[in-house]
Amino acid sequence: MMTFRGSCLCGEVAFEVDGPFDKFLNCHCSRCRKASGTAHSCEVVVKADALRWLQGEDLVTRFDLPRARSFATAFCNRCGSPLPHLTRSGREAIIPAGGFDQPLGAAPDRHVHWATRADWYVHGERLLIED
Template identity: 75%
Template sequence: MTTFRGSCLCGEVAFEVEGPFDRFLNCHCSRCRKATGSSHSSEVIVQAAALRWLRGEASVARYDLPTARSFATAFCKICGSPMPHLTRSGREAIIHAGAFDEPLGATPDRHAQWSSRADWYVHGNGLPVED
């Protein structure tokens, strides 16, 4: 097993996750686009017991969308960075891939809600690269 550490932008919150990951996906649903302000969320999903808070758990706020059966998001109360959260069932943890501090050695294994993707999303490597 491998341990992956992550944190928020301001450093108030830190966590670790025991790998391997159950799933690693890009979700293109409109809710994930709103929550991230991007074309999709990139999420690692693990069993709840694989997530451990190292510091700052009290600085994490959670929002459960009341009109949704299962949509939630969590973020650092200080800097607003997306943070891990448990599913409503409490069985799994969802972690935004961008919250990890080191390379994951993995890539997403699927696109979820592909038919809901933004009409401006470009899939693939056809765009120019800027450093």
């Protein structure tokens, strides 16, 4: 079993997650676009007990969208970085993939809510690369 560490941008919140991941996905729903400010969220899904807070859990703010059956997000209340959160059922943890501090040795294996993707979304292979 591999353990992956992650943190927020300011470094005040840190967590670790046991692999392997149950899912690794890009979610294209309108709620994930709003929450991330991007074309899609990129998330790892694991069983709830695979997530452990190492520091700063008290700085994590959770937002549950009242009109949604299951949508939530969490972030550092100092720097605003997206952070892990448990699903409302408490059975799974959703981990923003960009929050990991090391290579994962894995990549997203699915797009979800593809039919509702942003009309301006362009798959990365068709874009110019700049360093």
